[in-house]
Amino acid sequence: MTDIRNIVILTGAGISAESGLRTFRADDGLWEDHPVEQVATPQGFRRDPDLVQRFYDERRAQVRAANPNAAHLALGRLDMGWKRGDLLIVTQNIDDLHERGGAARVLHMHGEALSAWCTNCDARHRWTGTLRNNPPCPSCGMASLRPDIVWFGEMPYRMERIYRAIAGCDLFVSIGTSGAVYPAAGFVQEAGRAGARTLELNLEESLGSRVFSETRLGKASEIVPAWVE
Ligand code: BJW
Numbered sequence: 706m707t708d709i710r711n712i713v714i715l716t717g718a719g720i721s722a723e724s725g726l727r728t729f730r731a732d733d734g735l736w737e738d739h740p741v742e743q744v745a746t747p748q749g750f751r752r753d754p755d756l757v758q759r760f761y762d763e764r765r766a767q768v769r770a771a772n773p774n775a776a777h778l779a780l781g782r783l784d785m786g787w788k789r790g791d792l793l794i795v796t797q798n799i800d801d802l803h804e805r806g807g808a809a810r811v812l813h814m815h816g817e818a819l820s821a822w823c824t825n826c827d828a829r830h831r832w833t834g835t836l837r838n839n840p841p842c843p844s845c846g847m848a849s850l851r852p853d854i855v856w857f858g859e860m861p862y863r864m865e866r867i868y869r870a871i872a873g874c875d876l877f878v879s880i881g882t883s884g885a886v887y888p889a890a891g892f893v894q895e896a897g898r899a900g901a902r903t904l905e906l907n908l909e910e911s912l913g914s915r916v917f918s919e920t921r922l923g924k925a926s927e928i929v930p931a932w933v934e
Contacts, residue, residue: 706876709902710790713867713874714780715892717797719881719908720925724771724802730883745856754851758837761818761852764799768818769833773806776880776929781807783933793870797882797889799854814861814889820853829853861888871895878932880906881925884913893917906932 718728727735743749744760773781784792785807794803794811799818803811816822821832826845832853839848855861871877877896884890893903893916905917906928914920921928 709876711870711874712787712790712792712876712878713870713892713896713901714792714794714878714880715797715882715889716780716794716803716880717882717889719883720776720929721771721774721798721800721802722881722908723774723776723924723926724800726767726771726798726800726802728881728883730885741857745854746858747856748858750851750856755837757852758835761854762835762837765818765833768800768802771800771802773802774926776925777802777806777808779930779933784808784810790875791870791873793867795867795870795889795892797886812863812866814855814863814867816852816854816862818852818854821850822853823847823849824851825849864888867892868895871901872899874899874901877901877903878906879904879911879913879917880929881908882911884911904932 722728729735739760744757750757780794792810794808795814796803796811797815799816801819819831819833821830821836823842825847826842828842828844830843836850840850841848842850871892874896877893879893890913893913896903903917905914905920907922
């Protein structure tokens with residue numbers, strides 16, 4: 706990696722699978738038991754807020770019980786040691802395993818399980834317990850808190866910052882994501898257009914595998930440390 710200065714790393718559910726957090730689209734994935742329109746759209750939340758709060762209460766508890774695996778720890782080491790240029794980890798994951806694995810330059814484009822968002826005053830609060838009993842917002846006192854999650858049809862967070870980082874990177878790495886959800890699935894094309902080398906690390910080929918300059922297949926806990934070291 707001697708010619709590389711600026712790196713953007715996109716991560717998806719596959720990097721946290723070996724920490725015990727389920728992915729979405731596998732046969733035993735989350736969408737098998739929880740229809741996506743019911744739990745991951747603003748319409749689903751309006752129709753049955755209790756169901757959606759229960760789903761994310763459970764996810765929040767699972768995130769708290771999980772620990773970073775060797776892949777998160779390797780990216781943490783890379784982030785701490787990378788002084789030659791910029792590095793940004795753009796994660797689609799709502800868990801905090803990158804941060805607990807030692808990484809600081811992390812951006813959660815689909816939100817965070819451990820955050821609650823007040824739809825009345827727009828404040829965000831670190832949240833570790835339940836949201837099901839309509840707790841009041843600590844800032845404005847209204848019972849308008851929802852999971853701080855980007856659902857289908859909503860705008861992912863920090864897009865401008867992400868596209869700027871991609872436009873300036875020499876290496877784009879995608880780890881453990883199926884490439885089924887946009888705009889994240891289109892980042893590899895953006896990086897390619899910017900002249901970056903593109904590398905996919907995944908258990909199996911994703912929908913966009915052909916677009917990458919290189920694909921390495923295997924478990925994240927093995928192939929990510931091997932790539933970093
Ligand atoms: C391993 C492994 C191991 C397993 N080691 N690897 C038609 C065309 C284009 C776009 C659209 C369209 N119709 C609608 C859209 C837009 C829509 C979309 O993309 N829909 C598609 C289904 C087509 N997107 C949106 O609505 C987004 N917003 C938007 O587009 O706003 C407008 C906009 C305009 C202009 C610019 C920018 C924006 C919002 C998307 C929100 C996604 N939300 C979710 C749920 C919330 C978070 C949560 O509850 O956790 O985010 S959906 C779900 O999918 C979650 C994930 O972050 C996301 C991606 O999933 P991921 O991470 O890839 O998981 P899997 O399960 O799919 O794959 C796991 C991978 O890991 C696999 O490849 C395995 O092989 C691998 N793996 N074990 C390594 N041990």
